[in-house]
Amino acid sequence: MIREVTETAVAQARVNIGKMLKTREELEAYDVTTEHWQNALQRRYRTHEDMKGILNNVEEVDMSIYEHFDMRVTPYLAQLMDRDDPNCPIRRQYMPFNEELNVRPYEVTDSLAEDDHMAARSTVVHRYPNRVLFLVTTNCATYCRYCTRKRFVSHGARAVNKSQLEAGFKYLRENKSIQDCLLSGGDPLILNDKQLEDIIHRIHEEAPHITFLRIGSRLPVQLPTRITDEFCAMIERYNVQMINVHANHPKELTPLFASRIKNLRKTGAMIGNQGVLLKGVNDDVGVLRDLCMGLVSSGIRPYYFYTCDIAEGNHSYQLQLDRACQLYAGLRGWISGPAVPTFVVDGTGGLGKMPIIPHYVRERANGEVWGKNFEGKCHRMINLEDQTLEGN
Ligand SMILES: *Cc1c(COP(=O)(O)O)cnc(C)c1O
Numbered sequence: 204m205i206r207e208v209t210e211t212a213v214a215q216a217r218v219n220i221g222k223m224l225k226t227r228e229e230l231e232a233y234d235v236t237t238e239h240w241q242n243a244l245q246r247r248y249r250t251h252e253d254m255k256g257i258l259n260n261v262e263e264v265d266m267s268i269y270e271h272f273d274m275r276v277t278p279y280l281a282q283l284m285d286r287d288d289p290n291c292p293i294r295r296q297y298m299p300f301n302e303e304l305n306v307r308p309y310e311v312t313d314s315l316a317e318d319d320h321m322a323a324r325s326t327v328v329h330r331y332p333n334r335v336l337f338l339v340t341t342n343c344a345t346y347c348r349y350c351t352r353k354r355f356v357s358h359g360a361r362a363v364n365k366s367q368l369e370a371g372f373k374y375l376r377e378n379k380s381i382q383d384c385l386l387s388g389g390d391p392l393i394l395n396d397k398q399l400e401d402i403i404h405r406i407h408e409e410a411p412h413i414t415f416l417r418i419g420s421r422l423p424v425q426l427p428t429r430i431t432d433e434f435c436a437m438i439e440r441y442n443v444q445m446i447n448v449h450a451n452h453p454k455e456l457t458p459l460f461a462s463r464i465k466n467l468r469k470t471g472a473m474i475g476n477q478g479v480l481l482k483g484v485n486d487d488v489g490v491l492r493d494l495c496m497g498l499v500s501s502g503i504r505p506y507y508f509y510t511c512d513i514a515e516g517n518h519s520y521q522l523q524l525d526r527a528c529q530l531y532a533g534l535r536g537w538i539s540g541p542a543v544p545t546f547v548v549d550g551t552g553g554l555g556k557m558p559i560i561p562h563y564v565r566e567r568a569n570g571e572v573w574g575k576n577f578e579g580k581c582h583r584m585i586n587l588e589d590q591t592l593e594g595n
Pocket residue numbers: 328329330331334335336385556
């Protein structure tokens with residue numbers, strides 16, 4: 204009898220492998236920790252239609268939207284989405300909406316001019332003196348509607364091919380001034396361990412002048428089970444020094460996420476967060492404080508918060524720079540120093556990252572130095588010259 208039940212259960216599980224969870228009941232019964240992360244990927248939702256059985260008030264968009272940018276949503280993220288509220292911060296990041304087709308004249312496909320800085324025939328972006336961005340895939344576990352690189356992310360026709368990777372390795376090999384290589388994409392962790400290890404191994408072997416290797420990935424947030432023991436062992440074996448995740452809202456900091464990050468920290472890698480300031484998602488001091496304190500409590504250092512790049516269709520996520528300054532002022536001094544990220548704008552046309560910092564200390568034309576503290580109190584400060592005078 205027991206044997207029979209077990210066999211039925213096994214057969215049932217096999218039938219269900221990779222099946223999309225189309226009803227609320229199926230989604231709620233699903234436990235992502237019971238299957239391999241690659242099986243969880245098979246269950247991703249691919250259109251808004253797929254989600255109508257599990258979410259209410261899904262925005263009606265034309266299927267042609269997916270010619271511009273695909274949709275994928277992991278069942279794990281679907282569980283985090285509010286069932287009724289289309290403005291839920293998780294839904295806002297991942298569900299397609301009509302306004303994104305209303306492209307503004309100033310919005311461009313490659314706002315960071317990455318294609319212009321690409322080393323010949325490769326996907327290595329070389330903008331800064333000693334470091335490069337190596338785009339190793341164009342796929343992600345879930346596509347963020349505001350993605351900077353939607354010109355090629357999710358587009359099968361622009362997938363990174365073997366010859367581009369080879370050209371990338373060659374560039375790294377030959378340019379000995381490169382000390383820092385940042386694996387990005389798409390999402391490098393969408394590759395399986397073997398594929399990723401091949402890339403890391405080759406960088407180690409062929410470009411020993413690269414002494415700082417980092418990986419940027421959103422998979423820990425979108426599918427935390429990607430962080431397996433085998434993956435952590437590989438990161439430790441190759442001494443990958445930094446992994447940056449991408450969380451934008453405290454709702455993303457689940458117990459499962461925290462526990463997998465804890466395993467990742469044991470590898471010795473620094474763990475940072477690179478978020479994006481998004482209107483309607485996290486443009487709120489309270490939300491950002493909770494997010495940043497939540498990150499440090501999991502051992503993640505908030506590294507950067509970017510303003511949303513002006514890729515096509517992104518305007519509904521964009522904030523005024525003044526607002527970004529206000530938000531920053533609501534963090535500095537109000538929450539723990541290590542929880543305060545640097546706010547940056549990545550300049551249009553390939554200018555690079557520029558910090559957005561409200562003025563706290565200013566020298567006036569008459570040489571006086573004035574400081575403004577986190578509560579807005581202003582004082583003239585004693586400067587070096589004053590001290591010398593006093594000493595006399
Ligand atoms: C962001 C970025 C880097 C890394 O910049 P850091 O400030 O060192 O984190 C490197 N190359 C490119 C092209 C980038 O966009």
